[in-house]
Amino acid sequence: xxxxxxxxxxxxxxxxxxxxxxxxxxxxxxxxxxxxxxxxxxxxxxxxxxxxxxxxxxxxxxxxxxxxxxxxxxxxxxxxxxxxxxxxxxxxxxxxxxxxxxxxxxxxxxxxxxxxxxxxxxxxxxxxxxxxxxxxxxxxxxxxxxxxxxxxxxxxxx
Amino acid sequence: xxxxxxxxxxxxxxxxxxxxxxxxxxxxxxxxxxxxxxxxxxxxxxxxxxxxxxxxxxxxxxxxxxxxxxxxxxxxxxxxxxxxxxxxxxxxxxxxxxxxxxxxxxxxxxxxxxxxxxxxxxxxxxxxxxxxxxxxxxxxxxxxxxxxxxxxxxxxxxxxxxxxxxxxxxxxxxxxxxxxxxxxxxxxxxxxxxxxxxxxxxxxxxxxxxxxxxxxxxxxxxxxxxxxxxxxxxxxxxxxxxxxxxxxxxxxxxxxxxxxxxxxxxxxxxxxxxxxxxxxxxxxxxxxxxxxxxxxxxxxxxxxxxxxxxxxxxxxxxxxxxxxxxxxxxxxxxxxxxxxxxxxxxxxxxxxxxxxxxxxxxxxxxxxxxxxxxxxxxxxxxxxxxxxxxxxxxxxxxxxxx
Ligand SMILES: Cc1cc2nc3c(=O)[nH]c(=O)nc-3n(C[C@H](O)[C@H](O)[C@H](O)COP(=O)(O)O)c2cc1C
Ligand code: SF4
Ligand code: FES
Numbered sequence: 001x002x003x004x005x006x007x008x009x010x011x012x013x014x015x016x017x018x019x020x021x022x023x024x025x026x027x028x029x030x031x032x033x034x035x036x037x038x039x040x041x042x043x044x045x046x047x048x049x050x051x052x053x054x055x056x057x058x059x060x061x062x063x064x065x066x067x068x069x070x071x072x073x074x075x076x077x078x079x080x081x082x083x084x085x086x087x088x089x090x091x092x093x094x095x096x097x098x099x100x101x102x103x104x105x106x107x108x109x110x111x112x113x114x115x116x117x118x119x120x121x122x123x124x125x126x127x128x129x130x131x132x133x134x135x136x137x138x139x140x141x142x143x144x145x146x147x148x149x150x151x152x153x154x155x156x157x158x
Numbered sequence: 159x160x161x162x163x164x165x166x167x168x169x170x171x172x173x174x175x176x177x178x179x180x181x182x183x184x185x186x187x188x189x190x191x192x193x194x195x196x197x198x199x200x201x202x203x204x205x206x207x208x209x210x211x212x213x214x215x216x217x218x219x220x221x222x223x224x225x226x227x228x229x230x231x232x233x234x235x236x237x238x239x240x241x242x243x244x245x246x247x248x249x250x251x252x253x254x255x256x257x258x259x260x261x262x263x264x265x266x267x268x269x270x271x272x273x274x275x276x277x278x279x280x281x282x283x284x285x286x287x288x289x290x291x292x293x294x295x296x297x298x299x300x301x302x303x304x305x306x307x308x309x310x311x312x313x314x315x316x317x318x319x320x321x322x323x324x325x326x327x328x329x330x331x332x333x334x335x336x337x338x339x340x341x342x343x344x345x346x347x348x349x350x351x352x353x354x355x356x357x358x359x360x361x362x363x364x365x366x367x368x369x370x371x372x373x374x375x376x377x378x379x380x381x382x383x384x385x386x387x388x389x390x391x392x393x394x395x396x397x398x399x400x401x402x403x404x405x406x407x408x409x410x411x412x413x414x415x416x417x418x419x420x421x422x423x424x425x426x427x428x429x430x431x432x433x434x435x436x437x438x439x440x441x442x443x444x445x446x447x448x449x450x451x452x453x454x455x456x457x458x459x460x461x462x463x464x465x466x467x468x469x470x471x472x473x474x475x476x477x478x479x480x481x482x483x484x485x486x487x488x489x490x491x492x493x494x495x496x497x498x499x500x501x502x503x504x505x506x507x508x509x510x511x512x513x514x515x516x517x518x519x520x521x522x523x524x525x526x527x528x529x530x531x532x533x534x535x536x537x538x539x540x541x542x543x544x545x546x547x548x549x550x551x552x553x554x555x556x557x558x559x560x
Contacts, residue, residue, distance in 0.1 A: 025334050025352075027334035028316075031317075032315060053334075062336060066337060067317035067337075068317070068318035084472075085237045085238075085476065086238075086458065086469050086472040086473065087237075087238060087396050090396065090464060123320065123480070124239075126276060128239075128240060128395035128458070129394065129403075135276070138279050139279065
């Protein structure tokens with residue numbers, strides 16, 4: 001990482017600490033903001049969060065590793081999550097997954113080469129009465145068909 | 159977020175309520191009055207465990223501390239549950255008024271909503287709603303013009319961990335730790351968030367409180383059964399024509415629920431989500447109630463075409479993924495049960511081994527540290543038992559018969 005980049009990250013985290021405070025309870029919202037902006041929490045960001053909240057870097061790493069929405073490796077710009085829980089499963093979520101895999105040329109758990117999309121499974125996202133359900137970033141789509149899924153992705157890609 | 163409020167029908171939760179009414183009532187209502195009506199109502203927690211709300215609040219109110227907290231559990235992670243999302247989206251007044259009433263009653267100045275990360279899209283509308291409450295003096299300082307009645311609400315988001323719905327794991331998460339359940343005692347009512355007395359309540363429980371404060375405990379308990387007073391919101395999904403959120407009186411039978419949502423050719427009903435139990439046709443006369451089949455509200459319906467072993471496998475995969483891994487019975491037990499299911503799938507099992515797994519499941523129920531490991535054996539035991547014909551003898555078009 002370049003020195004300027006490091007400084008920018010530090011400044012960003014200092015600002016987050018100003019917003020959320022330096023108590024340990026601020027850890028979750030601070031990491032969520034970093035995750036949202038950079039789509040992962042880098043080693044350097046972890047160290048800086050640890051320093052500014054006065055906790056051990058290993059604790060920050062351990063925290064991140066526990067929560068499925070936080071990660072230390074970069075993901076795609078857009079994260080697609082398909083509900084794999086039983087109700088959506090019975091509503092033919094597999095066809096939707098297969099269509100997306102074909103279209104993007106990746107498997108569940110992978111990121112496209114252009115880093116535009118990461119495809120993941122999610123557990124029940126609370127849309128079971130309108131399954132299959134899919135989330136792209138923080139937007140939720142319901143009654144998704146293979147065709148509809150691909151249309152949504154083209155729209156997201158812009 | 160839906161702009162136009164849908165009209166929903168129900169005797170209690172979906173009955174008339176004017177925004178802020180419960181809070182304004184506190185001008186003439188003492189803490190003791192609230193506790194009295196709550197006790198009278200017989201309200202029990204709607205998050206699954208069913209602990210009497212009046213008792214929880216009394217304990218928190220009685221605990222001595224300079225700080226206390228109210229937590230609204232909006233983690234709604236149980237597979238098949240979405241009624242809290244509907245309440246937060248369409249009836250935020252019930253939930254937030256309930257939180258303010260809780261703050262007043264137990265003596266807390268801060269309430270925290272723990273919103274599941276999957277509901278991030280609700281964050282903005284809910285924060286806007288809280289802002290309007292502040293402008294209307296329903297939140298902030300000297301609420302409703304009562305000097306010294308101060309209460310504020312923060313919303314904190316989770317990050318995709320089912321176990322964080324368990325109240326002590328939730329508190330750990332809020333404090334900036336991994337969401338690992340705590341040993342109890344001490345209970346949150348004494349040693350909760352930041353070590354201070356805390357009441358943790360489900361979204362629906364808080365919504366019920368707002369009605370009770372206005373209409374009284376007696377009104378509330380007219381609905382339901384003796385032991386299960388009031389109504390329950392059900393999140394109904396699966397094989398039926400009219401899935402959705404319904405309010406029913408406790409004591410409603412599974413058969414009545416199936417009729418309500420126009421379900422045909424039903425083979426199985428999973429009550430209580432992945433951690434609940436699965437009923438077969440001979441059990442559809444059982445009632446939804448604390449004394450019979452209790453539930454946090456998830457009802458999943460499966461018709462004759464569904465493969466029960468596949469359903470069971472889906473639930474066990476969920477638990478293997480979501481176990482926090484802290485204690486051995488749950489960390490290892492769920493994996494063993496999943497492996498057992500895969501053995502049945504491959505036709506590579508012995509009945510003596512399946513019986514051993516049943517024994518393991520019983521051990522997990524008593525030896526696991528938190529509700530996750532104590533309840534994850536439920537689908538395993540109930541599906542293996544209630545659908546054993548299909549699973550082992552393949553006579554109902556089940557997997558071995560195919
Ligand atoms: C694994 C697990 C997940 C839970 N998830 C939730 C949840 O999402 N929402 C909830 O209100 N309660 C959940 N609970 C129950 C809570 O621990 C707690 O009993 C409840 O929030 C108390 O509120 P109540 O008394 O109003 O029901 C969960 C329990 C366990 C063991
Ligand atoms: S029962 Fe499971 S989820 Fe609960 S503490 Fe033990 S390992 Fe963690
Ligand atoms: S089962 Fe897919 S959203 Fe609930």
